[in-house]
Amino acid sequence: MIDPVREDEADPPSHVATETVLDDNECYRLIYRESSQRYEVYVKQAPKAVPYKRHGYKWSPIGAEKHLLREAFEDMVAFDAIAPGIPAKVVPARLMVAYGKRTRGVSDLRDYNEGCGSAPAPKGGVRKIMNDLRIPGCSQVAQMDISRAYYSILFFPDNPEVPVPAFEYDGRPYHYVRLPMGWVHSSRILAQVVSHALPTWPVKSGAYRSVYADNLCYVCSDEMKVQMEEWMARDRQALQDRGMWIKDSAVEWLTETNTLTILGYDLRRQGSRTMMYVRMKPLPRAVRKRDLLVINGYAYDELFVTGIGGYKALLSSVAMAGVPADRKKEYMGHHLEPGVINLSEKIKQKIVTAQGKGVMWAPRLGEPLMIYTDASTSGWGFKVMQGADVLARGSGRWPKDQRLWGMPTKEAMAALRGLTSIPPSWTEMLPVEWMTDSATTLSALAKISRGGDVPAMNVTFRRRVAEIAEWLRLHAKASSVKVDTKLNKADGLSRRG
Numbered sequence: 001m002i003d004p005v006r007e008d009e010a011d012p013p014s015h016v017a018t019e020t021v022l023d024d025n026e027c028y029r030l031i032y033r034e035s036s037q038r039y040e041v042y043v044k045q046a047p048k049a050v051p052y053k054r055h056g057y058k059w060s061p062i063g064a065e066k067h068l069l070r071e072a073f074e075d076m077v078a079f080d081a082i083a084p085g086i087p088a089k090v091v092p093a094r095l096m097v098a099y100g101k102r103t104r105g106v107s108d109l110r111d112y113n114e115g116c117g118s119a120p121a122p123k124g125g126v127r128k129i130m131n132d133l134r135i136p137g138c139s140q141v142a143q144m145d146i147s148r149a150y151y152s153i154l155f156f157p158d159n160p161e162v163p164v165p166a167f168e169y170d171g172r173p174y175h176y177v178r179l180p181m182g183w184v185h186s187s188r189i190l191a192q193v194v195s196h197a198l199p200t201w202p203v204k205s206g207a208y209r210s211v212y213a214d215n216l217c218y219v220c221s222d223e224m225k226v227q228m229e230e231w232m233a234r235d236r237q238a239l240q241d242r243g244m245w246i247k248d249s250a251v252e253w254l255t256e257t258n259t260l261t262i263l264g265y266d267l268r269r270q271g272s273r274t275m276m277y278v279r280m281k282p283l284p285r286a287v288r289k290r291d292l293l294v295i296n297g298y299a300y301d302e303l304f305v306t307g308i309g310g311y312k313a314l315l316s317s318v319a320m321a322g323v324p325a326d327r328k329k330e331y332m333g334h335h336l337e338p339g340v341i342n343l344s345e346k347i348k349q350k351i352v353t354a355q356g357k358g359v360m361w362a363p364r365l366g367e368p369l370m371i372y373t374d375a376s377t378s379g380w381g382f383k384v385m386q387g388a389d390v391l392a393r394g395s396g397r398w399p400k401d402q403r404l405w406g407m408p409t410k411e412a413m414a415a416l417r418g419l420t421s422i423p424p425s426w427t428e429m430l431p432v433e434w435m436t437d438s439a440t441t442l443s444a445l446a447k448i449s450r451g452g453d454v455p456a457m458n459v460t461f462r463r464r465v466a467e468i469a470e471w472l473r474l475h476a477k478a479s480s481v482k483v484d485t486k487l488n489k490a491d492g493l494s495r496r497g
Contacts, residue, residue: 047115059168063097072105079151310496313397381493382418411438
């Protein structure tokens with residue numbers, strides 16, 4: 001358990017020579033104190049303070065499941081995340097019940113977050129994190145819940161004018177003295193802290209780990225599982241040495257009976273294969289224009305699992321049809337015509353059907369990848385396969401300024417999208433066969449390989465073909481193959497727009 005806050009830590013301690021600044025931006029400053037092996041964050045940017053009014057609306061816990069709110073409150077008390085009383089400068093918050101993979105009590109800090117600014121976003125995002133984990137041959141997946149580590153980071157205002165979030169529970173006010181879950185910067189800060197605290201792994205380890213939100217994710221091959229368990233135990237001990245409490249049941253392995261959820265994607269073990277699916281959300285019925293955009297938001301797929309990009313682009317096109325740029329908010333409330341409603345329902349049903357399909361988590365070692373790419377007059381598509389297993393499927397719709405391009409240009413664009421959308425480790429470790437039915441694109445590439453110039457077609461086509469040629473040059477294991485249109489497995493995907 002984390003040591004309780006000492007009385008001499010109630011105020012920000014003075015800076016000493018043993019501190020290491022991990023981040024310092026306009027929103028917060030994060031430091032590590034070597035003398036105490038503790039992390040501290042200082043809030044620089046926050047909303048205007050609000051006078052405390054006893055039993056005010058925003059101070060009251062909300063939610064029907066009172067036991068979940070009590071559990072969340074007791075958790076914060078046990079880890080000394082809150083202290084009784086109201087400081088001079090505060091912004092009210094609430095406890096509420098959140099519904100997701102598991103229903104639990106959380107802090108509602110939306111009012112506080114509005115004034116806390118936007119710190120520089122970490123590079124890569126969801127796609128970068130997930131692509132780094134999908135290493136060929138690494139079908140064993142585990143994750144470690146480090147949510148309690150939030151409460152190991154001390155939380156201070158940078159100066160007396162900066163307010164802190166506070167809430168009322170059972171008639172008594174409390175304020176945060178440790179990093180609050182739900183603060184707009186908390187996940188980024190936790191990732192920085194954990195990355196700093198963890199020991200370095202061997203460069204060629206045959207395994208990989210990544211920090212995302214309040215979880216550590218690990219992947220490895222079947223042969224490395226025992227070694228991975230030892231490294232995970234060492235990671236856990238390293239975090240505990242820095243004051244972070246990790247519960248005994250924090251580690252979960254993916255098994256045939258235990259599904260793991262990573263950044264909105266479900267991983268399931270099916271026999272010897274690890275499969276990945278999107279987490280399906282109920283899609284609303286479209287009545288107004290804004291509902292079409294809501295459907296798009298719920299039907300996410302950054303990793304090209306379902307290939308619904310073309311459907312989503314079509315919905316966006318319908319939603320924005322006839323909407324002036326300066327009156328978007330007003331037009332989003334307009335009702336849809338009956339014909340548009342029927343069309344949106346058909347598209348929605350196709351999205352739901354596509355969401356039921358998964359892809360293999362990572363390719364097998366030693367077997368080539370086949371990347372099928374195709375273009376149609378309305379859109380583009382690609383599918384990545386290894387034998388009979390699908391590893392990725394993507395689609396999209398041509399923007400308005402690209403719809404008049406000729407088919408050779410669209411084929412080259414579709415090929416480039418497919419070749420550059422898969423995880424880099426796949427093309428580095430495995431032979432790749434690019435499958436296309438575009439004779440014009442392959443002819444232009446063959447001419448370049450012989451030292452000639454690209455055929456005298458439009459500038460866009462010449463540039464895209466040159467980029468494809470450069471991609472093939474950088475990937476020595478890649479080759480191109482001409483396939484018949486009927487055998488191009490990306491053909492249907494390109495027509496979803």
